[in-house]
Amino acid sequence: MGEFVFQTSDDDGNSYRVRGTADVLVHEPGHSVGLYLDTYEGIDSEEVPYSEYRSVMDYDAPWPTVRYNDGEPFDDWEYIENNINTPFVAD
Numbered sequence: 001m002g003e004f005v006f007q008t009s010d011d012d013g014n015s016y017r018v019r020g021t022a023d024v025l026v027h028e029p030g031h032s033v034g035l036y037l038d039t040y041e042g043i044d045s046e047e048v049p050y051s052e053y054r055s056v057m058d059y060d061a062p063w064p065t066v067r068y069n070d071g072e073p074f075d076d077w078e079y080i081e082n083n084i085n086t087p088f089v090a091d
Helices: 018-032 076-083
Strands: none
Touching: none
């Protein structure tokens, strides 16, 4: 849609703590490259514990987690690499 938006408060309007800023700056771009709950059950949920899915996309991730998972049970980096859509750039 031509916009890039960062959520800086929870659904009740409470601002995130300062130490959560790095998490937000890694989590939200994860959505822009295709990491959503319908991509993997551990994304934006507490269904898969952080001890199994070590990603900032997991709602169980401790602050200040700023990493994507790079192996089982879901490899964020592999998914991004295989599914990213590179926009056309004119010469």
